[in-house]
Amino acid sequence: MRIGIVGVGVVGSSVVRILQQNKEVIAARAGEEIIPVKGVVRSLGKQRNVDISLYSDIESVLNDDSIDTIVELMGGVDEAFIVAKKTLGAKKRLVTANKALLAYHRYELQEIAGEIPIGFEASVAGGIPIIKALRDGLGANHILEISGILNGTCNYILTKMLYENIDYATALQEAQHLGYAEADPVFDVGGIDAAHKLLILASLAYGIDAKPDDILIEGITKISNDEIAFAREFGYSIKLLGIAKRQNNQVELRIHPAFIKNAEMLSRVDGVMNGISVVGDCVGETMFYGAGAGGDATASAVISDLIEIARSKGAPMLGFKKPFESGLYLRSQEEIQSRYYLKAEVADKTGVLAQIAKILSEEDISINSLLQQNGMNDAKILLSTHYALEKNIKCALKRLGELPVVLSEPLMIRIKD
Template sequence: MSNAQQAPLKIAVAGLGTVGAGVLKLLDAQASLIEQRCGRRIEVVAVSARSKGKDRGVDLSKVQWFDDPVAMAAQSGADLVVELIGGSEGPARDTVATAIETGKHVVTANKALLAVHGTEIARKAESRGLTVAFEAAVAGGIPIIKGLREGLAANAVSEIHGILNGTCNYILTEMRTTGRDFADVLADAQALGYAEADPSFDIDGVDAAHKLAILASVAFGTPVDFPSVYIEGIRQVSAVDFDYADQLGFRIKLLGIARRTDAGVEQRVHPCMVPKTAPIASVDGVFNAVVAQADFADRVLFVGRGAGSGPTASAVVADLIDIARGRSTPTFGVPADRLGAATPSPMESRRGSYYVRLMVVDRPGVIADIAAAMRDQNVSMEQFLQRGRSPGEGVPVVLTTHDTDEAAMQRALATIAASDNVLEPPRMIRIEQF
């Protein structure tokens, strides 16, 4: 049978929120283009969501409705299930498992599910000759999964880092450009719809960590290892830190960083100071960016919108087109039974420079005590900044260090924090020299 005569790819969509409705709209608007590019139609035969009566801006009268997405995965007669429910457990996990058990391909945007259960899902799907595709799970409309898994397939990737959460990037950008503090900007982000009513997953770094765990698996050919990701959010970043960062030639970004080191595979999410000259420093607002360091292709930068109906739906449908064309790639770039276990590199072994902000009593000998605490841990200070004098009162002091070990830095900070001359917990941001 020629491509022109192939039967439609029948799909069932679980979850009709912003992305699910966007997928249906895109499939309808681009139907002719999609058929031209993959040689067959993509036909929606069933959908499932919590509320049947809600107006989603698309005609659902000709598709089968299921209240239960798991029943839809089992009974719809589809060739493929699109899972857009979200969450690592419950209906999302059960829907994907049922789809695979009943011989259906899966396309998902669910980073939490893949971060926690991705390796298991890949093994089950690949053992049945099925495809699990997830371009939309990481960085929205940016084709980073295909870029790593296919575009850089001939390369060994040694490092990947990026801005993986648009909410945090928006908040940090607004703090830098307006001088407002975190709580004020977060409230605005919620009013604009950039942050959820409960923003914890975003601002505490968990969302970015889910995505980083997936990227590290694809980049390094290792099982997904979310529990080994070090996670630190942006709640403690203050407006004053942006002033000092600007003086020191840095921008502040929440980054996900995965890197092969002599100690193993590093996976960490935390605020970073990066040089203003680094390409990633200029990526602002709700945009995402990912940088991959490859041995033959060298450094590759991907930038685009990391969320939203259009970009995310575009990524979902790109996966549908691949499957409609008959293209199949191992879920994480390497067959699941060949993913090579890697030793996690603990955060304590991270080596680099640091920015530290202290509020100390302005009296003789305080700075000498700070320097001694650093010296005792073999931490060398590079720069020291103090604004003004206020004898007997609190004054802010900022220092940066030369490269040192995280463990030594933490010991030095613990000593400093215990001093009666230090009025609040030290604030530390890691410096990354990209």
């Protein structure tokens, strides 16, 4: 197999180095040698420690007839989509780590590809082989639920806040200093990166076509030390979770911070690590844990796709030979049910709690546990609820926010049981 690599940055450099370092074992598994022939970068003048011929012109790689497989590692959506289409148009096989591209264009790419294989193991959870697990290993199952910690930057920040008692801004700064978070971290902390990955997993599990705008996406920017205190008091950790859940003929897809009981395995997935729980109707719960990012871990997944393609184990990109479960549709965000944590900053007066309880009861929401923190002239009410409907919680939040005794916009975080 002779490959061209479009984008020789963090992941691309690792792909080249590992293909050279582990040449024998990779060739033994693939049944042939996988040779990195040409790479494409934006700037040829940049100092790089990578042993491959570099070009700045994408066409010189796409039009090289001696190259049969293109590895797209440039990132972004529009330009990468053009590269992917040209690759498939030239009947070359495609491997990509680009979750943003797939969040928008996976179904179009599958359609264009037809029988040409597309590998995308590296697009979700870096080194964890979750794509092959869902598409192949768990192929016998109806997938009931996927819950994943899919963004290492958010997990690092939340872990630091919980165990080292530092605030959100300081934890974010540390993540940036260590190179986990970008200078503009909005894609990570806003939940968008995790949403891209969840959409890919949902296609494999349910064959459902949704775009980022269709699903509930909340990031971690509102998590403060109050929520950390509540988590400690009641035995939870806080994680940014991606949840894909099937109930009857509906699938709900959501990204948001959630409290998780300390006894749950996902609550032990700390620091930059990723963890994914998949529940199948035959197998029960399976857990996947590992490095969700980093050059070598991601390259490990990229190369696994190259090996699979070299073995000619062709399968449609998203796993289904023919559409199935066509009766499944995306659940509306309003109909999601969860337990909830609510925080309200209130005037320290008698009767405040009664006013809050009245609104919750009118919205069919019952309280599970409650913590009150008193300040000089005000107080914070932190509470968890039993199961309630998302639309009822949103109404209750609006009504609570309008109470004169509630001093700032109340906060809600979902609890994962």
